[in-house]
Amino acid sequence: MNKREFLKDAILFFPAAATLQALAPAAEGKAEPAKTPADYDATKHWYGMGIDVDKCIGCNRCVEACKAENDVPDEPFFFRTWIERYQIHENGETRVECISTRAALPEQAPPEDPTVVRTFFVPKLCNQCAHPPCVQVCPVGATFQTQDGVVLVDEKRCIGCRYCIQACPYGARYLNPRTKTADKCTFCYHRVTEGLLPACVEVCPTEARIFGDLKGKADRLVRFHRVNQISVLKPDLNTEPKVLYAQLDGEVR
Amino acid sequence: MSGAIPDSLNEQLSHQLSQVVGFIYPNEVETQWAILIVVYPYLTGIVAGAFILASLVKVFNVVEVQPIYRLALLTALSFMLVAGMPLQLHLGHPERAYEIFFTPQPTSAMAMFGFVYLWYLLGILLIEIWFEYRHQLVLMAQQSRGLLRGIYGALSLYSKDVSPEALAFDHKASKLITIVGIPSAFLLHGYVGFIFGSVKANPWWGSVLMPIVFLMSAIVSGIAMVMFLYILLSLVRNEKLDMRCLDKIGLFLLVAIIVDFTLEALDYIHRLYQSEESIGILTQLVSSKLFLSLVVVQLLLGMLLPLLILVLVRSVRFNEELRKLLYFTTSLLILVGIFSMRWNVVIGGQLYSKSLRGLMAYKMEITGIESLLTALALLALPFIILTVLFRLLPPRWMESHAPAAAN
Numbered sequence: 001m002n003k004r005e006f007l008k009d010a011i012l013f014f015p016a017a018a019t020l021q022a023l024a025p026a027a028e029g030k031a032e033p034a035k036t037p038a039d040y041d042a043t044k045h046w047y048g049m050g051i052d053v054d055k056c057i058g059c060n061r062c063v064e065a066c067k068a069e070n071d072v073p074d075e076p077f078f079f080r081t082w083i084e085r086y087q088i089h090e091n092g093e094t095r096v097e098c099i100s101t102r103a104a105l106p107e108q109a110p111p112e113d114p115t116v117v118r119t120f121f122v123p124k125l126c127n128q129c130a131h132p133p134c135v136q137v138c139p140v141g142a143t144f145q146t147q148d149g150v151v152l153v154d155e156k157r158c159i160g161c162r163y164c165i166q167a168c169p170y171g172a173r174y175l176n177p178r179t180k181t182a183d184k185c186t187f188c189y190h191r192v193t194e195g196l197l198p199a200c201v202e203v204c205p206t207e208a209r210i211f212g213d214l215k216g217k218a219d220r221l222v223r224f225h226r227v228n229q230i231s232v233l234k235p236d237l238n239t240e241p242k243v244l245y246a247q248l249d250g251e252v253r
Numbered sequence: 254m255s256g257a258i259p260d261s262l263n264e265q266l267s268h269q270l271s272q273v274v275g276f277i278y279p280n281e282v283e284t285q286w287a288i289l290i291v292v293y294p295y296l297t298g299i300v301a302g303a304f305i306l307a308s309l310v311k312v313f314n315v316v317e318v319q320p321i322y323r324l325a326l327l328t329a330l331s332f333m334l335v336a337g338m339p340l341q342l343h344l345g346h347p348e349r350a351y352e353i354f355f356t357p358q359p360t361s362a363m364a365m366f367g368f369v370y371l372w373y374l375l376g377i378l379l380i381e382i383w384f385e386y387r388h389q390l391v392l393m394a395q396q397s398r399g400l401l402r403g404i405y406g407a408l409s410l411y412s413k414d415v416s417p418e419a420l421a422f423d424h425k426a427s428k429l430i431t432i433v434g435i436p437s438a439f440l441l442h443g444y445v446g447f448i449f450g451s452v453k454a455n456p457w458w459g460s461v462l463m464p465i466v467f468l469m470s471a472i473v474s475g476i477a478m479v480m481f482l483y484i485l486l487s488l489v490r491n492e493k494l495d496m497r498c499l500d501k502i503g504l505f506l507l508v509a510i511i512v513d514f515t516l517e518a519l520d521y522i523h524r525l526y527q528s529e530e531s532i533g534i535l536t537q538l539v540s541s542k543l544f545l546s547l548v549v550v551q552l553l554l555g556m557l558l559p560l561l562i563l564v565l566v567r568s569v570r571f572n573e574e575l576r577k578l579l580y581f582t583t584s585l586l587i588l589v590g591i592f593s594m595r596w597n598v599v600i601g602g603q604l605y606s607k608s609l610r611g612l613m614a615y616k617m618e619i620t621g622i623e624s625l626l627t628a629l630a631l632l633a634l635p636f637i638i639l640t641v642l643f644r645l646l647p648p649r650w651m652e653s654h655a656p657a658a659a660n
Contacts, residue, residue, distance in 0.1 A: 077279065082278075100279060135360075136361065139357065139361040141358040163361070166452055166454070170278070
């Protein structure tokens, strides 16, 4: 562990330890579903995320923050969130690349391609579907939906059959090579139940990601939903995603 | 955070990443269901097919097929005992597999399959074989000594009654079980098809025809396996084949292939005609990555050529030796073709991105758990089990021992 990592961990650890210590007496003797604070009432929330496609600059910080926060393997085959770059060409052709799999960001901007008429970035993550096909297929109920609408995996129960990975239409799941269990975005459940924002939202420099509670009356996400034209990915599959995209191009799948 | 993933996995995934064509979601580089999941429906299909062939004798009184009745049953059992192993081995946490039985998720096709499998093995196959062999087991226990006597006694569950009434009951029971067994065999393999067919995220799998296509191909592969074994055994033992039996199996095989071919053709025509969003990438998949395994091996060598041979055998009066050779070749071609079909479904469905914008690659490992060697071992194991079962429960034993014993 280098100095930087130590500091990063320490910044997280000390406040977290203090919070836990404060909550410990209240939680004693109670079952702890997913280690939520004792006064947290999951039934009062219904979490979602808004993505303003026009605001994403493709800096990839959300991906790095996610990997660090959630201990996602560094290798470019495992992502809880990633960024896709779309280039629409004059002739109507669309070229897509995942910029998060690059080993390093290019030092110089690539030369301008005059045939490109439009470029945009699309952050992707688990859609936390209200009607999740991954939960439906799990043979042992290791993947489940919380009352506040987040799809989680119990890594102590998951048998690693990978059926959920096959069932996810969005490629949002992978098998964690360390735990040998299915893994995916949790909306940083450990943070949001503490009143914090998911790591990716926290670090986004342009506020392209808006985290919120669809049950909250004056919530930012509710407002985002109201003022933007919203699309979701693959609506025909009836998964009812709770990741809501504004200004999404029809080319994005 | 340190990566620390196994080097072999890193190497495999790096290689597969370098082979990607177009755009794929980054988590799609890894092939989630690999060679072992190809082996699994292959084995299960042979079980269902062999059992259905056997049931022709009991339920539909097709007397010509009587000589292979026991062979078909023992084949079904040998493959059934191995069918669960590839699933078990492929799990990330095999030690938690029991959870499927103790805390099953009712909405999961996979969880319910566990029960279908158990029901078929314990509720149908073992009981049917027991009733079929009970008479022989009682006699074998009487005629053998020492350890063997104990084994046969235990296998017969210490029953002794070989009175005509008891034997008539055995016969009735085994017929009844077969009647229940046919829908169960349909369920067993139809269900395997449903595991794939119900995945709406994957248009290559998600088809309402998938269970029935799996079922028909299962029947084809099961019949072909019994035919293959029947001819092989006669060669090994230097015995004369019952050609009436073989011709009859050939006829059933022909009918099954025609139905299977029709269903698969319907599936493809339907897809092409509906021409949904996925058609572009699927066409690209079939014409590139799957061309050899689907068009050449599965369709031409594994289906059309056997179909042609079987039609020829029925329309031209070849002599016995030639017919035997043709049947043998046909059964082998079909067995390879159906394996290829399983490959094309399981691996094929993971060679294109769900973004419908790119194709992936699958590099099979040679050693390790999820590897070629394990797959070969699992494919060989049923034959070893079958050899043991043949020693333990000789299918023709009654012909040489029973009359004397019965008197």
